[in-house]
Amino acid sequence: MKKWIWILISVIVVGYVGYQYFHARSTSASTSTTTSTRTATVQKGKLEVTISGSGTVAAVTTEDIKATEDNNEIDQVLVSAGDEVTAGQELVTFTDDSDPITAPTAGTITSVSVAAGDRINKGMVVAHLTNYNDLQTVVAVDELDIPKVKVGQTVTLTASAYPDATYTGKVTAVAEEGTSSSGSSTFNVTIHIDKPANLKVGMSTSATILTASKTDALYVPADAIYTNSNDEKYVIIANSTSGTTEQKTVKTGIETDEYVEITSGVTEGQTVQLPEVTSSSSSSSQGGMMQGGMGSMGGMQGGGFAPSGREGTTGGQGTTSVK
Known part of the structure; x- marks a missing residue:
């Protein structure tokens, strides 16, 4: 009879500890999401569009x-x-x-x-x-940018050998044929260097070609421009006083990587709404097992179970998405 009692007690103990273990593994998670509205001001000033390329110094005459x-x-x-x-x-x-x-x-x-x-x-x-006094540089320009490059455009140059010096030049030739590599093509652009002091044939150069410039341009961040189903471009004007917004059709001009010129539809100083940024953060915590399990049974002959430790709390990482 004692044998069956001990078997029954063992089954109860194992079952209770198993329940506590799986209960401790259950996770309670909470997620909070915040959405922030961003705005920008229509600005007026000089807007320049540039294209970059790298190459080497060469002599015009050799x-x-x-x-x-x-x-x-x-x-x-x-x-x-x-x-x-x-x-x-x-x-x-x-x-x-x-x-x-x-x-x-x-x-x-x-x-x-x-x-x-x-x-x-x-x-x-x-x-x-x-002729080492009459130098040029030949830089490689990506095929997507080459249509914007024209003979006569102004260029700013730097050389790896003289990182603190700046040189100027003009585009003198644009290659009619490109060189393909890894699925994309580049085209050689030849730039005559105005005053090549200290430069030597073979030195590495970086060129910034000015392809377009506006002195008194109205412009906004690029992500302030939206396009509707009719391919019309518009911005969202935000009224800070009334808290309302208004969709305004605009026409655009030159563009840089960060800003877009607006030629009609807005005025300087107006506030435009940018895409909202949604930030989410999550955290999870695990419940702890009861200290000591069934401590009252620990003294029974034949052994018992040691107390289990408490599980720690795990924090979630925040994520940010733009919509």
Whole structure:
């Protein structure tokens, strides 16, 4: 008889502890959601649209100087590598007093490949010239931006070697063909550097090309512009005095990554409503098991169960979404 009593007691104890355990695992969660209304003021000022690209410094003029006559014997080579020359300066003369070879433009002779007594033929390279005082940079511009780039546009430049210096230039050429990589294409844009002090061929550059500018533009943040089912653009005017709002159709002009010009529909100083930001936070807590379980049974012969510890509280993380 005692055996069955102990079996019954054991079943009750196991069942009670199991109930306490699963009860402790149950979670009570609470979630709070807050929605904040954001606004912005219609501003008036200078609005500039720019496009960026990166590239390297190159010389505008770097060319081989070639012989123009056949089988002429060289009398004198008048320059050496490293010499600076001016346009039209004599470089090579001939024994038959034929016309000498002259520099096509100012620059530095970077190499000489002939000597006195050599006979040369038409088209043979006699020297190489590079003008290090007349520099340009060729930058790669994304295909989505290239339609906005035009010859003559103003450019601001920086060089990795001189991070505190700023240079200026103008777009002189836009490539007709692009280079494709990883599913997208870039196009080379050539920019002549106005005053390339300290810059050297091969240095890395970053260019900011000014594609559009308005001095007294009315503008709002880009997310203040909405579009209806008829593809009409509008803003929501907020009246702080009455607490009401009004939908106003607008026309837009130039756009930057952050702001959009409004050419009609609003006036300076008006308040426009931005999309609401909804923030939600959640927290959960777990109930603790009863200390000691069935403590009164702990002294029974044959053993009992040690007290279980209390579960801690777990805090939820906040999330933010824009609608």
